Amino acid sequence: MEAKEILKTHIAKIAVLTDEQFDYFFSHFKKKSFQKGQAIITSGDQVDYEYFVISGCLKSFYINDDLKMFILQFAMPTWWASDYNALYNQTKATINVDCITDAEVLYLTNADREKLCNELHNVENFFRWRTNKGYIATQKRLLSFMNNNVKYRYEELLKLYPELYNIVPKNLIAAYLGVSRETLSRLYNT
């Protein structure tokens, strides 16, 4: 499927846009291909865009002072990714985004999103819905973090996103779960 079709189908699940409106909406996006391992947002950068994944898999992550990595999100097709804190508040990135596999994305500037939200009520409705979904999911993840042990969280993750098991190495899964790769390895061996 075309990138345009993928985005159109994604939006149509929530907001009703006429073809003209969608064409106008879509005209603000650009498309780009990235290779496995390539960086999209690097900590310290200015952040101008948010990214809609067409194909492949991204990760957004934080690196602490000890160079330890914590993964905030894996982004599969039809997921959105950016450093939203930096993007909305126009501050330097503290989050990184890069490619776990080769990937194609559509991207949109912060200013254009705000402009489109202002011009098209339905678009603002869509973005409200999207943020809401992210908010609720993050709250659930936070609760699971406080409440459940690593094994449970690992099994929940794979139940929710079985495709990750094949695409994402275990050290990254560990960085998502917030444990060391050794501990994750020992869950089923030893």
Place this chain on the structure above:
Amino acid sequence: MEAKEILKTHIAKIAVLTDEQFDYFFSHFKKKSFQKGQAIITSGDQVDYEYFVISGCLKSFYINDDLKMFILQFAMPTWWASDYNALYNQTKATINVDCITDAEVLYLTNADREKLCNELHNVENFFRWRTNKGYIATQKRLLSFMNNNVKYRYEELLKLYPELYNIVPKNLIAAYLGVSRETLSRLYNT
């Protein structure tokens, strides 16, 4: 200050509404007083409302199978609270909300929020902004959870919300930080 004024000032920071628009918006809210300890949303209930705090302090929390409590949020004046997952998806509450102190709140049905968002573009803009802020804050908290130890998280919390220190007992702070009250107690004693 009047409840109406407090809400108006709060909205005006983000969205521009005419006086007529705000009056119409406000007409969908009702006001209610609660006493210290009183429940507002109980796990298993149907959730019809979200709540805007005028005075006092609420908490939203999850109780697990071992009856251990985890606090998602303290809600001080001008904060919003509900079980948003249940509210948006029309499912039974899994989260509880109750009063840490006597409290006054304004409340709004889910249906009225959606209606108002639909009727007034600026209102939808406001709610998108609000959700966005919650999303970013929750992401930060999740990262802090993975990255920082209890002592650091405790001090960050008190730096961000010094008023909590006087209002909220330490066992609740511990439930927010995701540690046992004993561990929190031992941070500065022993």
Place this chain on the structure above:
DNA sequence: CTTCAAATGTGATGTATGTCACACGGCTAC
């Protein structure tokens, strides 16, 4: 096919935090 780096497994040991048990002080209700 060979080489090298990345991913993964695993043992030994340290540490932060949980759990259980009990003590104590301060409020509140009668």
Place this chain on the structure above:
DNA sequence: GTAGCCGTGTGACATACATCACATTTGAAG
């Protein structure tokens, strides 16, 4: 005033997980 509960402190012990070190496997590049 006193009985009882809530919030808090603290000791002893258990446990999940981190860390460090090294071995093994796998997969990609030449």
